[in-house]
Amino acid sequence: MAEIEVKGKKGMPRIDLTPMVDLGFLLLTFFIMTTTMSKPKAMEIQMPYKDEKLEDADKNKIKNDEALTILLSKDHRIYYYHGIGDDPANPPKVEVTYFKNEGGIRDVLIQKKKTVQDLISQGVLGAKDRVAVIIKPDDDCTTDDLINILDEMTINAIPVYAVVDITPVDKEFIAATEKANPQ
Amino acid sequence: MPKIKMPRKSTNIDMTAMCDVAFLLLTFFMLATSFKPPEVVDVRTPGSTSTKAIPEGYVLITLDKEGRVFYSLDDALAKRAIIEQINQDKGLGLTEKEMQNFVLGGALGVRFSQLKAYLALDPKDQTAYAKTAPGIPTDTTNDYDVNELAYWIATTQYHLTKGRIAIKADGDAAYPEIQKVISTLGKQKLFRFSFITDPKGIPPGTALYDEQYGNTKTQ
Numbered sequence: 001m002a003e004i005e006v007k008g009k010k011g012m013p014r015i016d017l018t019p020m021v022d023l024g025f026l027l028l029t030f031f032i033m034t035t036t037m038s039k040p041k042a043m044e045i046q047m048p049y050k051d052e053k054l055e056d057a058d059k060n061k062i063k064n065d066e067a068l069t070i071l072l073s074k075d076h077r078i079y080y081y082h083g084i085g086d087d088p089a090n091p092p093k094v095e096v097t098y099f100k101n102e103g104g105i106r107d108v109l110i111q112k113k114k115t116v117q118d119l120i121s122q123g124v125l126g127a128k129d130r131v132a133v134i135i136k137p138d139d140d141c142t143t144d145d146l147i148n149i150l151d152e153m154t155i156n157a158i159p160v161y162a163v164v165d166i167t168p169v170d171k172e173f174i175a176a177t178e179k180a181n182p183q
Numbered sequence: 184m185p186k187i188k189m190p191r192k193s194t195n196i197d198m199t200a201m202c203d204v205a206f207l208l209l210t211f212f213m214l215a216t217s218f219k220p221p222e223v224v225d226v227r228t229p230g231s232t233s234t235k236a237i238p239e240g241y242v243l244i245t246l247d248k249e250g251r252v253f254y255s256l257d258d259a260l261a262k263r264a265i266i267e268q269i270n271q272d273k274g275l276g277l278t279e280k281e282m283q284n285f286v287l288g289g290a291l292g293v294r295f296s297q298l299k300a301y302l303a304l305d306p307k308d309q310t311a312y313a314k315t316a317p318g319i320p321t322d323t324t325n326d327y328d329v330n331e332l333a334y335w336i337a338t339t340q341y342h343l344t345k346g347r348i349a350i351k352a353d354g355d356a357a358y359p360e361i362q363k364v365i366s367t368l369g370k371q372k373l374f375r376f377s378f379i380t381d382p383k384g385i386p387p388g389t390a391l392y393d394e395q396y397g398n399t400k401t402q
Contacts, residue, residue: 017198024205031212042349042377043233049374072358098199101386110389137358143246146361147229147270147378155232157390163365 042061045150048129048162062132064158065125068112069134072141072149078105079174082112084134094177108113109133109156133161136170224253224290224314230355230383232391237349237377244332244341245290247351248361251318253290255337261343262286268338270336275299284309292316321363325370333367340371348376 064083069092071079076099081092097105112131119125135149146163153161224247245253256262266285270277273295277285281302285291288309293301293316304312321332339346348368352361368376385392 014195017202021198021202021205024202024209028205028209028212031209035212035216039236040349040351040379041231041234041382042237043231043380044235044375044377047369047374047376106386106389137362139357139359141358142354143352143356143358143361144229146358147231147352147354147380150378151231151233151383152379155386155389155391157394167193 037088043147043150043154045163048164051054062134063125063129065119066116066129067132067134068109069136070149071166071174072135072137073174074138076141076145078145078149079177080105080108081173082143085169085173091173096172096177096181099145099152105149105152109152109158113156113158130159133158135161135163137163138166138171138174153156167171190227203290224251226351226353227355228351228379228381230309231378231380232383232385233380234382237379240343240345241347241349241377242336242343243290243379244348244350244364245292246350246356246360246364247318248353248355250356250363251292251316252321252332252364253292253316254289254315254332256318256339256343256346258343258346259286261339261346264342265335265338268342269295269334272338277302289313291347292318294320295334323363323366323368330367332364333371336368336373337372340373348373349379350376351379 062084064086067082067084068082069081069085071094073079078097078099079094080097081094083092085092097103097108099105109131112133116129116131118123120127120129133153135146137146150161150163152158212259224245225249226245240258243255245255247253256265263282263286265278265333266282269275270282275295275298281299284302284304284306288302288306289312292313297317301309301312301316319332319335320329322330324330325333327334327337336348350361350364352364368374385395
């Protein structure tokens with residue numbers, strides 16, 4: 001019987017590890033992606049400071065000329081008027097608009113910023129005055145509306161804005177405008 | 184002149200080391216990833232242009248379409264301390280296992296009176312039950328007996344001082360529901376918090392767009 005002689009090096013046979021490396025890196029990429037992407041994104045908001053102890057005199061007053069009041073209502077409708085609407089003898093002109101990229105609330109905000117800028121250059125308002133938007137969500141608007149309007153503030157770089165409770169007077173404004181424009 | 188003979192190198196590279204590195208990193212990432220507890224309710228978050236990631240260790244208040252409120256927290260240590268305090272203050276008589284269930288469990292949406300029965304359930308049954316859970320009662324007052332969310336927040340603030348508040352609200356939730364949560368937070372002197380939102384593109388031609396990408400108007 002002839003003896004069989006094993007030729008070559010003894011020991012481990014060579015295995016091509018390339019596919020295994022490929023697989024390793026593929027899974028690695030997947031895990032890195034899913035960890036970083038699962039972090040939720042969030043929008044920060046600052047609500048107006050409320051304190052029962054706060055005197056009326058301590059509160060910041062907004063000038064009528066720099067203010068824009070936005071009322072959020074049902075069906076994603078937005079009612080707005082210039083000023084703070086605190087003069088019962090002279091009710092503001094309430095208009096309706098929607099969330100739209102063109103011809104919606106954004107144009108109103110851009111226009112308002114321009115108007116305030118003009119009033120400052122004319123000397124009607126002081127150099128420190130800025131646009132102030134008062135957001136009053138009605139009971140039948142949704143969270144979407146609130147987030148969208150807050151986002152519009154960021155988009156249009158509105159320096160001062162606040163979410164406050166709606167007043168009965170504002171509700172009357174909405175009802176009156178709805179009556180005037182039946183749809 | 185003698186010819187220099189270049190030794191022909193083999194194209195075979197030893198992949199063993201590379202393979203080791205790949206799998207080492209893979210193992211690390213697999214272990215470092217913490218899986219999210221199962222979502223109890225479906226929430227369609229509204230879109231916003233914010234791309235800020237929320238910092239770790241936040242208290243999550245979930246508000247679903249029907250206005251049910253759920254409370255969840257990731258920090259196991261803080262959760263343990265919270266449930267121990269609530270157990271003591273409210274006299275719930277929770278067992279060790281029930282408290283452990285709270286620490287490991289996901290979002291919670293039951294009244295204090297139902298808490299013991301809920302935590303006694305298996306984690307699997309908890310998720311099933313949570314779908315029909317009534318939510319944590321809340322309103323615009325600061326009365327701990329009625330506004331149980333206020334109690335949860337107050338206890339959390341005590342044990343987790345750096346905890347931020349994140350609200351994950353459904354876009355279709357009515358405003359009075361979200362207002363209850365906001366005013367509850369306001370009564371606890373929390374005026375700064377985050378809304379979890381879906382990222383959305385910045386519309387061109389606006390102030391924010393100009394700030395982010397430079398003024399692209401050609402003049």
